[in-house]
Each structure stands twice: as C-alpha cells, then as structure tokens.
Amino acid sequence: MEPLVINRKESKLRVSPEWADVCFTCGTCASGCPVTGVDNMDPRKAVRMAALGLDQELVDSRFPWICTLCGRCEYACPQGVEILKMMRRARTLRERDKVPGPIHKGVVMDLNRGNNLGIPKPDFLFLLADLGKELEAEGFPGFYVPVDKKGANVLVTINSKEPFGEPDDMKFWWRIFYAAKEDWTVPSYNWEGVNWGLFSGDDESMKTLVGRIVEHMERLECKTLLLPE
Secondary structure (H helix, E strand, O other), X not given: OOOOOOOOOOOXXXXXXXXXXXXXXXXXXXXXXXXXXXXXXXXXXXXXHHHOOOHHHHHHOOHHHHOOOOOHHHHHOOOOOOHHHHHHHHHHOOOHHHOOOOHHHHHHHHHHHOOOOOOOHHHHHHHHHHHHHHHHHOOOOOOOOOEOOXXXXXXXXXXXXXXXXXXXXXXXXXXXXXXXXXXXXXXXXXXXXOOHHHHHOOHHHHHXXXXXXXXXXXXXOOOEEEOOO
C-alpha cells in the first residue's frame, strides 16, 4: 500500500505545524520576555500565530521589531521551540521599505559609504588623528591611532555612533591597548562594526558587510578581530 501523503501548506516562517502540539502554551517564554504585553503580544502568541498559519499577520505586526532577540524566551522554553529563528525570519519577510525606523536606511548607508551614519573618510581619519593627539597630551606619550597597519595583531572595528556622537568612548579601548602594549589597527574605510543587516533580517547585506571585515583581516594580515558589540 502506498503511504498517504498530506500536502501541507509550508509556513513562510519555517515553523513546523507540529509546534502547535509541541508548544505547551505554558507561558514560560512570555514570563521572561522584557516586551511581553506590548501591543498585547508576547512570544507565546507569536509561536501560536506561526503554527496556526497566521504568518503574514505576524510579519506585518510591530512585534518582531519590538522583540530585542535577547533569547530569554527560547532559553526558558521547556520544549526547545526555536523562537529566535522564527522572529528573525519574520523580520526577513518584511518588505524593506516597510522596515521601521532608521534600520534599513542605515544598512543602505553602510553599503554605500562604509558605515551606518555615512561619515566621510577624511572626517573619520581627521577625528582619529585629533583624538590621538588628545590622548597623548593626557599622559600617553607617543600615542597615535594606527590606521591600516599591516601585520597588527588586533583589527578594531568601530560603532559609528562613537565617532559621530561619543568619540571619547574610543579612548577607553586605546588606553588599554597602550597599557598592554598591544599591536592593533583600525581600517581607514568600511570600518563599521555594527551589522544592521543582521538586525534587520537582510541576509544578503549582512553577508556583504561581514565579507568586508573578512577582507580587512586578510588584507592587513591581522590575527584577532575586535567588534564593538
């Protein structure tokens, strides 16, 4: 006898229909979620929506973006439901022009100009040199910011909010490097260390931005990567 095959509608969120049975609806995930109750949503409801075929309703809601992807829900789930994959997939399925806030704009800016805030290369290099002089005057004789130094041990990427609005924050790392006599460097271009493609569910952009950092590591022959996050 031929086996009976049931053609199920595959979830766009890659959620198995069996989750409707696997999930206890116990609420453990919701109890640990920092955004439970926002828009009358929680992780348990999101899992049920996906398991019951309400994919688009979840994708169109604000909840995948209010979710911080912190992972508390999945860690606490007694059944091992992969909630994080589901939530990030919901972000991926959102049309890019409907991604909320500046996230997608930051991705485009990074792709076009090498960092999320579009800081020009000359301005960035001037700032590094200026801050280096400040740090030297603060009691670190001979300090300077090494840029594109081939063979350095540590490649340092930077969160663009630091040179844009909090430049002195970079000095904390630099003081440690100076005291430890660490061999480090900063790329002169494509130096952004925060991959908004990852956060926004834009896999292709995420891969491109990761590839840039890999290229720096190979080009400058660095051994260790430091990310600002």
